[in-house]
Amino acid sequence: MRAPPQHRLRRLRRRPPPGPLDYGRHLWMRLTMLATFVFLYAPIITLVAFSFNDSRRNVVWRGFTVKYYLKAWHNDGLIEAFTNSLTIAVISTAVSTVIGAMVALQLWRFRFPFKGAYEGGMALPIVIPEICMGVAMLAFFSRTYWPTDLIWPFNLSAIIIAHISFSFPFVAVVVRARLASFNREFEEAAKDLGASEWRVLRDVLLPHMAPGLVAGALLAFTLSLDDFVITFFTSGPDTVTFPVKIYSMVRFSVTPEVNAASAVLIAITLALTATAMFLQNRAGQKMR
Amino acid sequence: MNNAMNNAIVQVRGAVKTFAGVATAVDHVSLDIFEGEFFALLGPSGCGKTTFMRMLAGLEIPDRGEILIDGRDMTGVPPNRRPVNMVFQSYAVFPHMSVLANIAYGLKVTGVGAADIRRRVDEALQLVQLGGLEQRMPAQLSGGQLQRVALARALVKRPRVLLLDEPLSALDAKLREAMQLELVKLQHAVGITFIIVTHDQQEALSMADRIAVMEKGKVRQVAPPAELYEYPRSYFVADFIGKMNLFHGRASGDGAVAVEQLGEIKIPGNSSAGRVGIAVRPEKVKLFRDAPRPGFTAFKSTVDNIAYHGSESYVFATTESGAAIAATVQNESRDSKLPAVGDSIWCGWRAEDTLVLEE
Ligand SMILES: Nc1ncnc2c1ncn2[C@@H]1O[C@H](COP(=O)(O)OP(=O)(O)OP(=O)(O)O)[C@@H](O)[C@H]1O
Ligand SMILES: [Mg+2]
Numbered sequence: 001m002r003a004p005p006q007h008r009l010r011r012l013r014r015r016p017p018p019g020p021l022d023y024g025r026h027l028w029m030r031l032t033m034l035a036t037f038v039f040l041y042a043p044i045i046t047l048v049a050f051s052f053n054d055s056r057r058n059v060v061w062r063g064f065t066v067k068y069y070l071k072a073w074h075n076d077g078l079i080e081a082f083t084n085s086l087t088i089a090v091i092s093t094a095v096s097t098v099i100g101a102m103v104a105l106q107l108w109r110f111r112f113p114f115k116g117a118y119e120g121g122m123a124l125p126i127v128i129p130e131i132c133m134g135v136a137m138l139a140f141f142s143r144t145y146w147p148t149d150l151i152w153p154f155n156l157s158a159i160i161i162a163h164i165s166f167s168f169p170f171v172a173v174v175v176r177a178r179l180a181s182f183n184r185e186f187e188e189a190a191k192d193l194g195a196s197e198w199r200v201l202r203d204v205l206l207p208h209m210a211p212g213l214v215a216g217a218l219l220a221f222t223l224s225l226d227d228f229v230i231t232f233f234t235s236g237p238d239t240v241t242f243p244v245k246i247y248s249m250v251r252f253s254v255t256p257e258v259n260a261a262s263a264v265l266i267a268i269t270l271a272l273t274a275t276a277m278f279l280q281n282r283a284g285q286k287m288r
Numbered sequence: 289m290n291n292a293m294n295n296a297i298v299q300v301r302g303a304v305k306t307f308a309g310v311a312t313a314v315d316h317v318s319l320d321i322f323e324g325e326f327f328a329l330l331g332p333s334g335c336g337k338t339t340f341m342r343m344l345a346g347l348e349i350p351d352r353g354e355i356l357i358d359g360r361d362m363t364g365v366p367p368n369r370r371p372v373n374m375v376f377q378s379y380a381v382f383p384h385m386s387v388l389a390n391i392a393y394g395l396k397v398t399g400v401g402a403a404d405i406r407r408r409v410d411e412a413l414q415l416v417q418l419g420g421l422e423q424r425m426p427a428q429l430s431g432g433q434l435q436r437v438a439l440a441r442a443l444v445k446r447p448r449v450l451l452l453d454e455p456l457s458a459l460d461a462k463l464r465e466a467m468q469l470e471l472v473k474l475q476h477a478v479g480i481t482f483i484i485v486t487h488d489q490q491e492a493l494s495m496a497d498r499i500a501v502m503e504k505g506k507v508r509q510v511a512p513p514a515e516l517y518e519y520p521r522s523y524f525v526a527d528f529i530g531k532m533n534l535f536h537g538r539a540s541g542d543g544a545v546a547v548e549q550l551g552e553i554k555i556p557g558n559s560s561a562g563r564v565g566i567a568v569r570p571e572k573v574k575l576f577r578d579a580p581r582p583g584f585t586a587f588k589s590t591v592d593n594i595a596y597h598g599s600e601s602y603v604f605a606t607t608e609s610g611a612a613i614a615a616t617v618q619n620e621s622r623d624s625k626l627p628a629v630g631d632s633i634w635c636g637w638r639a640e641d642t643l644v645l646e647e
Contacts, residue, residue, distance in 0.1 A: 188347050189380035191367040193394030193445065203393070207384045 044266065051259035068256040069264075078261055081245035087153050088231075088241065089224040092163035097217045099164065100171025101209065107172070108179040123173065125166045134233035137162045141234060148236030155239050162234045163224040170223065171216030178212030211280045218276045222269060296320040297481050298344065298449060303353035305339055313339040314350070315505035321449075321483060326475050328492040329485045331502035332528070337485040338377070340502075341451050344483070345374045358448050368397075373442035374451040378458075379434045381426045387437050388422040394445045412444040415474065432463045443478060452484040456491065468495055489529050493517065501525050522646045523565035533573065533613050535566040536647070545644070549611035553585050556640045565645030572641040573615035575603060575627060576634040586636025589613060591627050601626055605635050 018025040054065040072078055103122055107115070125133065140146075141158050148155060182205070190200045206213075228243040235241065240248075242265065249258050298321040305314040313336040321327045329337045342348040343355060346367035355362045358371055373394070382390050391412055395405045413419050416436040426434060435455060442450055455471070456464045472495050475482045486492050492499050493513040500510045501524075509516060509525045520526035527534060537547035541561030546552050553566070580586050589605035592612075603615045603626065613635045617626060627633050 183378075183380070185376050185378055185380040186382060188345075188367070189374070189376055189382070190393070190397075192345055192347070192372075192374045193441065194368045194398040195393075196368060196397075199397050203397070204382060 047259050048263045048266065051256055051263045053256055053259075056255065057253075068260040072257045072260045072264075075257065077240070078242075078245055078249075078257075081240045081242045082261070082264075084156060084239060085225055085242035088156050088160050088163060089221050091153075091156075092160050092167060092224045093217050093221040095160075096164045096168035096220045097171050097213060100168040100216055100220070101175050101213060103168065103172040104175035104179055104209075104212075105205075107176055108182075123169050125169045126173070130166075130227075130229040133162075133166055134230040137165075137230060138233040148239070155236060158234045158236070159231055159239065159241065162230050163227060166227075166230060167220035167223045170219045171213075174216040174219065175209055175212040178209055182208050214276050214280055218273065221272065225265070225269070295323040297323045297325075297358055298483070299356040300344075301354050301356075303340070303343060303350045303355060305336075305343060305348060305350050312505050314343065316353070317502075317505070317507050318353075319500060319507060319510065321481065323481060324479055325481055326472065326495060326497045327481070327483045328496035328499045329483065329502060330489055330492040330499050330528075331487065333487060335502045336505040337487075337502060338453055341374065341453050341483065341485055344449070345372055345451055346370045347374075371448040372451055373445050373447040373449075374453065375435075375438045375442050375455050377453040377455070379438040381429075381434055381437050381441070383426050385426075386422065387418065387424050387426070387429070390426070390437055391440045391444055394441060398445075408444050409440075412440040415443065415477070416440045431458050432467065435459065435467065439474075443474075443480070447480060449481045449483060452482060454485050454487070456486075457488075464491075471495065493529075501528060503528075520567070520643065520645065523567075526565065526567045526643060526645050531570050531614065531616075533568050533570060535611065537564055537566045538562070539564045539644070547611075549609055550587065550607065551609055553642065554639055555642055555644050557644070559644050563647045565643075565647055567643040567645055568637050568641055570602065570614045571616040571618075572637045573613060573635055574637065575615055575617065576636060579634055580636045583639060584636040585639050585642060586634045587611070587613070589633055589635045591629050591631045591633060594626055594629060603627065605633065607635070 023029045050061075051068055052064050052066065053061055054067070055062040107119055107122075112118075137158075146158050148158065150157070186204050186208075187200050190204045191197075195203060226243055228247065231241050232244055235244065242261075246258055246261065249255070298319070300317055300319045303314055303317045304312065306312045315336070317340060329340060331337055339348055343350050344357070346362065346365060346369075362370060382393065385393065388409065391409050392405050395408060400408070413422065416439050418433065418436050418440060421429070421433065426437065429437065435458070439452075439455070452471075456467050459467060468491060471482070471484075484492075484495065493516075496513060498510060498512050499516050501508045501516065503524050509521050511519070516525065516529055520529060523534065526532050535547045535550055537545040537550075539545045539555070539559040539561055541559070543555060543558055544552050545555050545559070545564060545566055547566050550566075555566075574580070574584075576586065579588075587607040587609070589607045591603060591605050593604040595602040595604070598619070600619060601617050603617055605613050605615070607613060615635055617624070
């Protein structure tokens with residue numbers, strides 16, 4: 001007896017047909033994914049690739065070189081802007097993580113009058129258009145005659161304050177969400193075992209908050225590092241940050257030097273994200 | 289039963305706790321719990337057992353009344369300064385700490401020296417038979433092991449009183465029985481006062497030296513298990529503990545009670561006139577072919593149903609006056625003869641086995 005035709009066909013195909021949830025094996029799904037990746041990453045890859053292009057202009061490939069990295073490295077203005085940006089990002093991240101965590105704890109832990117209004121007020125910087133924040137900051141710092149001619153790093157104080165004020169709400173939101181999953185019984189158990197409020201915070205609450213803190217800090221760091229609008233309004237005449245500097249360079253022409261500097265920034269961000277994810281993963285594994 | 293029972297280690301006087309918008313969770317509870325005792329709080333869900341325990345631990349502050357532990361007034365004393373430790377219903381073993389770190393935690397935060405910690409943790413691990421699992425994380429433990437960690441973590445502090453909130457409810461029947469035995473053994477070994485919350489009466493009866501039965505925030509009766517079983521004082525307790533034939537009636541005040549659906553019966557002792565509950569345990573009810581001799585309170589009945597339970601059978605019968613009576617018959621030999629459904633029999637019990645209850 002011969003096998004029926006469909007049967008033979010299926011055997012020829014070797015692999016069984018995709019199951020109901022095997023979306024990854026549908027052609028249309030793969031095409032959509034490919035398109036997504038192209039749109040997302042093609043510009044970035046081009047940017048990085050052309051930073052190695054041995055040509056003044058970013059149009060045709062002329063050969064591999066690292067001279068634009070060296071050039072960027074020797075561009076004092078660019079390095080200064082870069083240092084400024086990193087300094088601002090590190091300080092504002094540290095401060096906004098602490099403030100954000102405290103706001104989250106306060107909102108999670110206590111009940112007080114007008115709590116809803118307070119919570120909304122805290123989240124306001126997330127929704128206010130950046131341009132409004134920028135103008136408001138500008139008005140505030142000029143009204144208060146905030147000094148702009150201090151020595152480094154104090155000349156960055158206005159920008160740092162502005163960055164803290166728009167990034168701590170993000171930390172607060174992330175940490176608050178994390179706290180919502182905290183089981184109060186752990187806190188009670190710790191107290192029952194003799195821990196003071198402070199020890200409870202240190203030994204039980206903070207370990208639980210850690211993933212939220214890492215995520216929040218990362219968010220604050222990237223927000224600060226690439227902020228343009230608010231920084232533009234709050235920086236004094238002589239302080240330049242990386243995005244502002246790039247903008248002024250691009251106004252003349254997009255040289256591979258800009259590409260190189262941007263590629264370095266991307267590398268730093270990627271490294272940070274990878275570290276954060278690694279830390280979070282390790283914490284998660286410990287919990288499990 | 290333990291012997292050193294004259295020294296009250298926990299004294300509760302008129303404790304009240306009301307949650308805003310909810311009924312009173314603990315309603316004027318006064319209790320003495322003695323040193324070295326295994327004390328059980330028993331009651332239906334929501335009767336305030338957990339709330340009462342949490343008040344002892346300091347996690348809930350009573351609205352009124354006072355709590356003395358070891359002779360000291362606990363008003364205003366925070367949980368971390370009370371000589372009690374609690375095993376939580378969900379164990380609350382810290383997920384980010386190893387078994388060792390969990391057990392050592394209570395000693396570490398109170399500044400016990402490292403060498404001392406090591407020794408006491410080892411002892412505790414031995415006590416709950418967790419040796420070899422010190423380095424495991426809680427997520428890698430079974431329910432029974434987690435429970436032992438929670439137990440060891442509390443015991444290692446050597447509290448004056450150990451509070452256990454339904455410690456066995458998360459375990460399967462077999463492990464549960466084993467742990468019941470172990471808990472009793474453990475309590476004898478360490479000599480610490482144990483207060484255990486449970487809504488499983490079998491658990492309370494088999495483990496505790498004394499049991500407090502709670503209903504709607506009130507303590508209905510405090511007694512040793514046998515007394516609670518044989519001499520329940522109120523209708524609620526009689527109904528809650530074990531199986532019971534229960535009737536409502538009216539006492540005449542001269543040693544007789546007019547029982548609804550049953551008629552007038554004689555009661556042991558006396559009772560002042562008024563509404564009473566009348567009860568008798570099914571295993572005290574005997575079945576007779578003919579009217580039994582005097583001294584028995586007996587009723588002519590018809591067998592409705594027989595439920596076979598292996599070691600015993602339940603015979604359900606209805607009296608001529610329409611009252612339902614259940615009797616337990618031990619299946620003492622393989623060919624134990626049971627009446628058949630529809631048989632006409634006499635259900636009777638010795639007059640002194642009749643219980644007279646507060647309504
Ligand atoms: N934090 C709270 N807020 C409001 N009501 C509460 C709170 N805790 C307990 N209650 C109420 O108090 C009553 C007693 O609760 P409790 O937890 O003490 O009961 P329980 O005897 O332990 O019950 P279970 O056997 O189900 O654990 C319940 O009616 C409960 O709804
Ligand atoms: Mg409870």
